[in-house]
Amino acid sequence: MPELPEVETVRRGLQKELPGARIQSISILRADSVAYPDLKSFIGHLKGKSFCSVERRGKYILMNLSDNTGMVAHLRMSGRLLILKKGAREPAHVRVRIQLNNGQKLVFDDTRVFGRLWLVEPGSSFEETVPALSKLGPEPTGALSAAHLEGCFKGKTQSVKTALLDQTIVAGIGNIYADESLFRAGIRPDRPAGDLKSSELKRLCAEIEKVIENAIALGGSTLRDYTSAEGVNGNYQQEALVYGRKGEPCRKCKKSIQRIKLSGRSTHFCPCCQR
């Protein structure tokens, strides 16, 4: 499931291939995959436009196109944005196919159909098109501080794991990297967020940044449904210390990794190393 490092890896792949490419035609194979506007307008506005640059905010991919047009993608659980060379075989669950003038295709493949695309109409902004963008918290690399976490967590009784998944507190953290960051910071995921001490928040903040940067460097994770824009798997899964390791020995203390549910999400932790 794509989180920030996976989305960033996809963005870098798209940024290498897309700028300069012009959209010749668009096929929408699944109407649900287009969040805004209607299908006719989506196709009508994009046809003939050229890609300028590809940016990212949290887990959103922001594509700038010519004539002040844009496109936003959120991959959710199983979405993939792939560049396919001429004649390359398409994956099994293509929802939107964009034919480019250079012979390549940009395809939005999404098994579980949770992913969404938005068109940014001329004169509008990414934030106006996708209001959730303006509510996102700081990026976990560089912009995040312990003071920000302290302010957001103050008085919160919900678990720190659940709070970390809140995109208005930190943008881009998902289930995998929340578990990994909390393990490395030595903090139990079910502790109330508001109970964490300043020293723990500093440690957590530092570990979030390290985990995310390391995952980006390794090309993201390959847990389940993710591949980069070129269809290449990431390497982060070998680095995971707790996620997906229920019942296996902790790499630090050898005690068994436990799995619990917090707000309906699978949560992995070591009861010995995390307090």
Added chain:
DNA sequence: GGCTTATCCTGGGCGC
């Protein structure tokens, strides 16, 4: 207001 739960959706894994 704060928090939890349900919902969306489909493929894979598992038990029978």
Added chain:
DNA sequence: TGCGCCCAGGATAAGC
């Protein structure tokens, strides 16, 4: 082998 059930999870709405 085939069937049915459960599980995974990001964002959002609904409910407590």
